[in-house]
Amino acid sequence: MSQLFLIAIRNLIQHRKRSLMLGGAIAGVTMLLIFLTSLSSGVRKAMFEAATTIQTGHINVAGFYKVTAGRSAPIVTDYKKVMEVIKKSLPDVEYIVPRGRGWARVVSDTSSLQAGLAGIDINQEPYFKNVLHLESGDFNALSEPHTVLIFEAQAKRLNVKVGDVIVISALMPNGTNNTIDLRVVAIAQDVGIFSNFSVFMPHQSVNDLYQINSNNMGALYVYIKNIKQLPKDMDILRKSLTEAGYTMMDSDPRVFWIKFDSVNREDWTGQKIDLTTWEDEISFIKWTITAIDGITYILTSILLIIIVIGIMNSMWIAINERTREIGTLRAIGMQRRRVMSMFVIEAFTLSALATLTGAVWGLLLAGIVHALHIHIPTGAQMFLMSNTLKFSFDFFRVINGMFVIIGATTLISLIPSLRAARLKPITAMQHNG
DSSP, X not given: OHHHHHHHHHHHHHTHHHHHHHHHHHHHHHHHHHHHHHHHHHHHHHHHHHIXXXXXXXXXXXXXXXXXXXXXXXXXXXXXXXXXXXXXHOTTEEEEEEEEEEEXXXXXXXXXXXXXXXXXXXXXXXTHHHHOOEEEEOGGGGGSTTEEEEEHHHHHHHTOOTTOEEEEEEEOTTSOEEEEEEEEEEEEOOOTHHHHXXXXXXXXXXXXXXXXXXXXXSEEEEEESOGGGHHHHHHHHHHHHHHTTOOBOOOOOSOGGGSHHHHHHSOOOEEEEEEEEHHHHTGGGTHHHHHHHHHHHHHHHHHHHHHHHHHHXXXXXXXXXXXXXXXXXXXXXXXXXXXXXXXXXXXXXXXXHHHHHHHHHHHHHHHHHHHHTOBOOHHHHHHHSSSBOOOOOOHHHHHHHHHHHHHHHHHHTHHHHHHHHHOOHHHHHTOOO
């Protein structure tokens, strides 16, 4: 086998122009694949960080409370007791964050917009300040009553700055409207679609708006140490809450605000607990990841087909040029299997070296672009979940992509290699082509 590798390397060096051309094409395809894969991984990571800071926890213990059969509110009553059940039943809980929830109109002197309301205690949010980056203002000011954090795009649309006052107008469960004045104390940089529909204020401000007591909360965001344990933890938590006497909603993998219509049509009153995962809560925008992955695979597949055709043609030419050499090798006793292996190993060696080179260049390019913090247009931010291009290295996806390219280029070399192996020694040695 070592002799076959030496022969393959010798032939690649001997036909260096052809080798460099094909190797460069394979390296280029690999570089594009790794670059786009790193972008997709970066978007996934940015989406996860943004979602689990703004929109959701790893697990969400939320629910609806219905005073009458036709009207519901996103409330968990006596939430501290629910927290105790969670802490006792899940051994890998890292921390739990209570959040207020609501949907309201945000009004300034010149404009208005609809937004989801998030009631937070800034001192209980360990990663909030790490994921969000302020354009102006102070995170700590959110500990003061009747304050609010909004995002850049919202501030521009409302034409407000830090220190200005905005009005929050919300529809109450009884059908009436209530308002509350809030002072803008922080404006954060946009982080994609999540920041377009979210504003943050202290817990008490949400409670004051909806006129509910401090024992009630919109949702409990549960963060676990091992995200791979998520399905198992969901089953444990559902069982534990049921045993604790809570009525559970049927599993429904949709974001909570989409469920209002179906919940309002159901004929029940009182409290029901709803369990969702972070993926459920962002299901309405996960198509962006699918789109990026789809574009990556389509472009790579097209380029790979072109490369495969090039390799096949190149090997046909190489076999034609080396027909007499093949005849000599067969005449001195080389078996057909070893002749075929010689050409397959040559294709494998070329594709492996070229793919490794392309992967290194792809990762280097992705790292450079990531380090440059290239600002992206507002429209693209909604889908890339960040205001800059972000790339992330995913070892499994990189290795998988490399193996796909090496495997495809090696397998296609079997066709001309079989032809070379079937050449008769006498005929091959007499070949003048």
